[in-house]
Amino acid sequence: MHNNKSLSRELSLISLSLIKDKGDFQLNKSQIEDIFESALDSLINHCRDELDNCESDLENASQKILDSELREGLDSPFVNVRNDLKKSLTKIEAVMNTLSVTLDFPKLIVSSGQIDIREDVNERVTNIIDNLTIIDAEIDQAMEGWRLKRLPRIDRDILRLAYVDINYLSTPVAVACDEAVNLANKYSDMQGRKFINGVLRRLQTVKLQ
Structure with missing residues (x-):
């Protein structure tokens, strides 16, 4: 699974x-x-x-x-x-x-x-589409002066998927962050990976409080 x-x-x-x-x-x-x-x-x-x-x-x-x-x-x-x-x-x-x-x-x-993978993809993409404004606003709050829209598209989407995992799909925070890091390692560059790591740590801290 x-x-x-x-x-x-x-x-x-x-x-x-x-x-x-x-x-x-x-x-x-x-x-x-x-x-x-x-x-x-x-x-x-x-x-x-x-x-x-x-x-x-x-x-x-x-x-x-x-x-x-x-x-x-x-x-x-x-x-x-x-x-x-x-x-x-x-x-x-x-x-x-x-x-x-x-x-x-x-x-x-x-x-x-x-079927389960297709349905899971549909759920993740739908959650992002339907709640994009809220998701982006809350990620912005964890970016300490930066704006999500300034990041490369791939980095924005990795953070959005992590947010959906944590807040909509009840994925354990540590698992969601690990999975996002894995995607960043595969699809982002060195700078993007470092930035994503930082934002995820702040999101994790907020969620666990």
Whole structure:
């Protein structure tokens, strides 16, 4: 169940990215379902692109190893050859890590056919759409001088999903924050991750008082 919830959060985040970030619209269940299908298509295309990039990186790393072997045969200093090999091996390790992450996507895609996940995504997205003004106002209060609208869209949606978890879906605060951090690690940048962490800590403190 916990794994399904994690999958539905990720699909909810992708679905939200396909909706205009405004508070003056309504979407019915059928429209949200269409957005969900578009999110799946986006996910599949992303998976294909990542695999193509990994294939290209592996080919480049292999070529560098071959080149270093050729240079060694031409009396190139051994230390240069060793450094080239270390760089290539580091690159291969990075590619394999990327592949590991990318190969999680098929699980996400397959799981999307499960009714409980579709319904969970629908509930999360609907809660955000129907209560966007309230959610954003309360997150703003935890941002100490910043405004939510100044954050990148992906960071706003991660915080909104965490808020919905805590205040609408009765998710334990620690679990909601951990899940939001996981999404930030995957979809945001370093600055975004730090900012999200800070806001979540303040939201957590307020909720536990």
